[in-house]
Amino acid sequence: MTITQAAPPGVATSAAGRFTLSAQALDSAVTPNAVFRDWFDAQRRTNRYDVRRIPFSELVGWHFEDATGNLVHDSGQFFSVEGLSLRTEWDGHEHSWSQPIINQPEVGILGIVVKEFDGVLHCLMQAKMEPGNVDTVQLSPTVQATRSNYTGVHKGAAVRYIEYFTPPRARSRVLYDSLQSEQGSWFLRKRNRNMLVEAVGDVPPHEDFVWLTLGQINQLLYESNVINMDARTVLSMIPALTGSGPSLHSTEHVLSRLTEIKARRQLVQRTIPLNRVQRWRRTDHEIVHDTGHHFTVIAASVAAANREVKSWTQPLLAPAEQGLSAFLIRRIGGVPHLLAHARSEAGVLDVAELGPTVQCQPGRALSLPRHQQPRYLDVVLGADPGRLLYDTVQSEEGGRFHHAGNRYVLMEVGEEFPLDVPEDFTWVTASQLSGLVRHSNYLNVEARTLLTGLRAAWSLGGVYA
């Protein structure tokens, strides 16, 4: 068992080199895998939420506004469920619809503290309970806090380790820092601040937190529902580490293709009162589309022991079915390229972001006429399992979403797969995507989870491929 490794000369001076070393450490004396497993099992055993669906009328602190029907918190804080009306035009096809959407116009912090032990970077991960999680406890970033959380609107305990992320940051230095979008079909222009900071000096321990190497985390990424969405998106800022080489298109060209889509595709978003949304109806217990597809908005009562606030009620968004997000990967000139799709989701900040090749709710997608089904869905669903580099169900944010599982797939295709793709698709290398993640709103959250999965797959190649 390799616990730590000496740095090859020259490698460990850059952040990328140091993370490479951490990815190679598949176990660690700081938190040996067996110790982690016992600790995590105990966390899951002892920390449970009693989550009960309740009628909207039993929500405490939340109400439907008279004039609009919007579902809001009495304080005007946290988030609200409003209506969004959309009109799109692309390639001569017009499309209009309206839907409920979560409006949370504030930026939280998702941040991981890293620190070297015996020359190897470790990430400080938290066992965090979220009401919508399948197994209640998942591993989250060191800090996962809404602005209301960390500025005290919750009236709960102070957010542990927040001082590593907010000025003056006397005990840390910032490695990566950018705003990144979250689920565009469910959130209106939502972003969180994703940060990786390196601690300077000792970090006080706490029983709900563990230090893990990137190699340990990469292995956990092959299990379902262990590494939560917030951790996966922060980890996506770490460079891909391998798979580099000349790209089919220059980054200028990739940006220009995305600009072309943003300029030509019309997307007019307009917030409307929730009671003006068409084809959705509100019952005592849920807000639901008349087809039953998409998602429902429900109310839940949550009771627990070790969280900032001991018990509460809140709305949650429950997807109608498990989602599918998949990147097709093809070697071009020997270099792996991902097939990215410029997606316009309802709540997107800026017309389109690069998403996976396929991203949909497959049940609904397959119910559509063939020509309206997502491009390449058949390729992914018909895949030879031997082609799948990564195929794991992960869940989305359990603080807002109830049992929101997504099947994440990385699929290799051969040289028979055509390079010529429709104009809203483009081939990019992992290194190009890593460059774009330094900026906001280029990659959607599903693409970022897959980028994190890809780095894991490549790092573990010998073991897991």
Place this chain on the structure above:
Amino acid sequence: MTITQAAPPGVATSAAGRFTLSAQALDSAVTPNAVFRDWFDAQRRTNRYDVRRIPFSELVGWHFEDATGNLVHDSGQFFSVEGLSLRTEWDGHEHSWSQPIINQPEVGILGIVVKEFDGVLHCLMQAKMEPGNVDTVQLSPTVQATRSNYTGVHKGAAVRYIEYFTPPRARSRVLYDSLQSEQGSWFLRKRNRNMLVEAVGDVPPHEDFVWLTLGQINQLLYESNVINMDARTVLSMIPALTGSGPSLHSTEHVLSRLTEIKARRQLVQRTIPLNRVQRWRRTDHEIVHDTGHHFTVIAASVAAANREVKSWTQPLLAPAEQGLSAFLIRRIGGVPHLLAHARSEAGVLDVAELGPTVQCQPGRALSLPRHQQPRYLDVVLGADPGRLLYDTVQSEEGGRFHHAGNRYVLMEVGEEFPLDVPEDFTWVTASQLSGLVRHSNYLNVEARTLLTGLRAAWSLGGVYA
């Protein structure tokens, strides 16, 4: 007189090198300066608009919506004047207001065709009439077209040279291409697609267009109201060419500072009916703030000869006074650094963009109590003229704004000027700003005009400094 120059070996292979060469060409056999001057004078003499202010009731094709009071086009196209309600919180200070704002949810094209003549790049510039321009005709990009323009909603003539910018672009290749923001105080999340393309093969001439070198354009940038806003922003995508060297802060650090502002500064924007805007009133002739500050919305009747549509009426936004936009520039380790300010303007897409050190309407600013006046305004207003690298009045988009003049200033400060600045300011090199302009919504339009002015000042250093 240098007309063209041979490229020094190796310089002219990169786009930056080729533009450097073009900047060194202060005159050109293709359009000699004297010929340009005669042509431009003739354009201004023969192409005039009769622009008359009219009461709103005389607008044709425009009306105030009953329910909202929004000023809209009967077709639902073009743009509308709506209300925007804002709430900001920064550094413990809350601020709320509402205002009229122009909503134009479509992306136009601002594009310049470039082509080598005798080995030197020339830009194809158009003499364009705009109703709000002080001298009616200014030099615009080759193409300056709203989406309605180039997709034919205007029912006017086809946009000349548009085929160099829209797919399949058989006769051009893209050099630079990105969406860039426009006036955030006046427009709701407005962007245009800024493009520089190089023509492949001959370009058919037209009497309203001329080929100019970057050196010729740079000289014209020292005159008022010749190079229009749309041209200035497209030109800002050309790298700074000089002034490079080590920066005080890494680009990661600059991005992190901006992310910090975006995460901590609250900016909640909500479109509201125009008739719900507070402290603004609508008369028969204008919509005006009760202090008379900021701007008015007016109606104009426009008659002309050589435009896509021969005569029309439209709303225009008329600023209450001439604006001031200034960058302070200080050498740090011998390398010039600009002092950028993270500004949150009402209609900004993403909380804040980097703007000039000072950007305000000085009359209004000086009417405020001293502690509320813009930081560094006194430094700019008290400047020794010998410190001014650039000091020219330019006007903003004459298609939407009536006589919107801005004084643009680049001012050198000495080493006595403190490096320590408030946290919403940061020192950046021109080369760092050029890197950011490859992406959207990092630099506001006033900063981009000044970046274009700075390249002109540096290129012409010997002549104009």
